[in-house]
Amino acid sequence: MNSNWMIAQLRKLRQRREDHAHGVVAVHQAKVVEARHDVEAASQMLAEHLQCAIDEQNAAVSGLANRVVKASEFHLAQSRYEASLTRAGQIQAQGEAAVLVQKQREVGLAEAQHRHAQRRKALLKLEKLADQIEKRTAPRRAAAAELLDDEGRLPHAPHKP
Incomplete structure (x- = not known):
């Protein structure tokens, strides 16, 4: 019983760690998406600025062409x-x-995903251990239950002094 309680507590702890790691991964994913958006916005801003600059330079050069230009x-x-x-x-x-x-x-994000995978792996390992213990103790519990059941069916004989 004590080992089962300890395994249950470990399972809860591992599950909390895995949940926390999953949340950290989600935050990092959101930050990566935001950073990608910033890169795209900067790229678009540069393209727009360069196009505007080209248009302005073409207009300036065409305004200066075919005439006398002052310094x-x-x-x-x-x-x-x-x-x-x-x-x-x-x-x-x-x-x-x-x-x-x-x-x-x-x-x-890659580091957070790695930590999450490690936590998930630890949780699965603990679940596997708990399942193995459950399989090992099942026959013992069945035998104990059968003994208790047999003791309940036997008539109690009076003791002879």
């Missing part, structure tokens, strides 16, 4: 181009940072 107009177009290039670099850096965060979160 101030040329410098203004050049400063806009440099500002656009700087902004593209910033967006690209944000995208690279988002990729690093995503990779870190994926590593965290």
